Amino acid sequence: MCEGIDLKHWHDRAEALARRGLRVLALAERSETGDRIEVRTLEGGLTFLGLVGLIDPPRPEAIAAVAECRAAGIRVKMITGDHAGTAAAIAAQIGLANVYRVLTGADLDKLDDAQLALEVADVDIFARTSPEHKLRLVTALQAHGLSVAMTGDGVNDAPALKRADVGIAMALKGSEAAKEAADLVLADDNFASIASAVREGRTVYDNLKKVINWTLPTNAGESAVVILALLAGLALPVTAVQILWVNLITAITLGLALAFEPTESGTMTRPPRDRNAPILSGGLVWHVVLVATLFLAAVFGIFTYAIDRGYPLPLAQTMAMNTLVVLEIFHLFFIRNIHSTSLTWAAARGTRVIWTVVVTITTAQLAVTYLPPLQAVLGTMPVSPMDGLLIMAIAAVFFVLIEIEKQVRLGLTR
Numbered sequence: 001m002c003e004g005i006d007l008k009h010w011h012d013r014a015e016a017l018a019r020r021g022l023r024v025l026a027l028a029e030r031s032e033t034g035d036r037i038e039v040r041t042l043e044g045g046l047t048f049l050g051l052v053g054l055i056d057p058p059r060p061e062a063i064a065a066v067a068e069c070r071a072a073g074i075r076v077k078m079i080t081g082d083h084a085g086t087a088a089a090i091a092a093q094i095g096l097a098n099v100y101r102v103l104t105g106a107d108l109d110k111l112d113d114a115q116l117a118l119e120v121a122d123v124d125i126f127a128r129t130s131p132e133h134k135l136r137l138v139t140a141l142q143a144h145g146l147s148v149a150m151t152g153d154g155v156n157d158a159p160a161l162k163r164a165d166v167g168i169a170m171a172l173k174g175s176e177a178a179k180e181a182a183d184l185v186l187a188d189d190n191f192a193s194i195a196s197a198v199r200e201g202r203t204v205y206d207n208l209k210k211v212i213n214w215t216l217p218t219n220a221g222e223s224a225v226v227i228l229a230l231l232a233g234l235a236l237p238v239t240a241v242q243i244l245w246v247n248l249i250t251a252i253t254l255g256l257a258l259a260f261e262p263t264e265s266g267t268m269t270r271p272p273r274d275r276n277a278p279i280l281s282g283g284l285v286w287h288v289v290l291v292a293t294l295f296l297a298a299v300f301g302i303f304t305y306a307i308d309r310g311y312p313l314p315l316a317q318t319m320a321m322n323t324l325v326v327l328e329i330f331h332l333f334f335i336r337n338i339h340s341t342s343l344t345w346a347a348a349r350g351t352r353v354i355w356t357v358v359v360t361i362t363t364a365q366l367a368v369t370y371l372p373p374l375q376a377v378l379g380t381m382p383v384s385p386m387d388g389l390l391i392m393a394i395a396a397v398f399f400v401l402i403e404i405e406k407q408v409r410l411g412l413t414r
């Protein structure tokens with residue numbers, strides 16, 4: 001120990017530096033020299049020189065990433081070996097939720113597992129901790145049924161990284177043991193990359209849901225048209241070869257286009273989904289039933305209209321087939337925005353991929369409707385411009401109805 005100094009004064013000075021977010025070091029010197037320094041020889045043989053405060057300011061992108069995570073319903077917690085005052089100051093700078101309470105490693109050692117599980121949900125800053133404390137904190141958070149992501153770089157962080165639902169190691173300064181134990185390795189050691197990964201993961205999940213939400217209802221609608229006609233003993237509104245054609249040109253184009261959808265606005269302001277939530281939810285089942293019913297009404301409506309006007313059966317079937325395709329295109333523009341309205345210019349503008357497949361399908365449909373060689377293969381006949389406009393009007397009504405249903409549903413869930 002250094003003799004002849006006012007410990008309380010210097011402790012207060014150290015606390016003041018720490019509250020400014022500085023890492024504090026005390027400097028002292030020893031007059032005697034030697035080849036080795038031993039702890040026992042330092043007792044009482046040091047002359048105190050002063051304190052040094054080191055600052056390692058948080059990156060601006062990290063501050064933005066913490067705010068983005070909090071908006072997305074992700075609770076960010078700091079676990080550090082720094083002084084409690086330093087940790088609290090840095091936590092305030094980066095925008096953590098609760099910066100007024102800090103638990104130290106010594107505090108954690110006084111808590112049993114049950115008490116820690118109660119405390120850990122309300123505390124966001126843990127200071128003077130060891131890797132063993134990290135493991136206990138992960139376990140305590142998981143006891144609440146939470147999905148826990150833990151970062152670490154040291155050899156002793158490996159157990160906590162392994163136990164976490166998502167272990168994240170540092171590529172630049174992380175140990176090989178940490179990288180082996182982790183599920184993910186950050187190439188740039190930047191917290192902002194974690195927020196970017198969450199955003200990308202939500203986009204991928206949304207696009208998967210969009211493909212399923214487009215495929216199941218449209219296929220159900222096509223199947224319902226054929227099944228109802230067979231059960232009722234009616235002429236098929238769409239022939240078997242026409243159904244195959246519709247599936248061929250839509251399934252490999254419209255469904256695939258949804259996989260390239262960009263991130264929806266508001267993706268990072270939605271709360272996390274339940275980890276046990278099924279993809280085939282009650283809402284999806286309802287949407288399948290609704291769309292299949294509207295498909296039935298539209299296809300049988302246009303088919304009956306054509307028959308009642310005395311059109312030949314092949315022409316009525318051609319109109320029904322084109323109605324199916326146009327409905328599926330309109331349903332594509334609807335399903336692109338599953339969390340918000342589709343009645344915006346951005347939604348209508350679509351993407352290059354979307355319009356490429358729409359133009360491709362429209363060209364293909366015009367070809368099978370008006371080119372004699374393809375008419376012979378698919379049993380189609382030319383559709384008049386007025387009947388074409390009628391098909392577009394039916395599709396527009398379909399779009400409005402499912403959009404109204406979505407807005408009502410979203411309004412009830414908010």
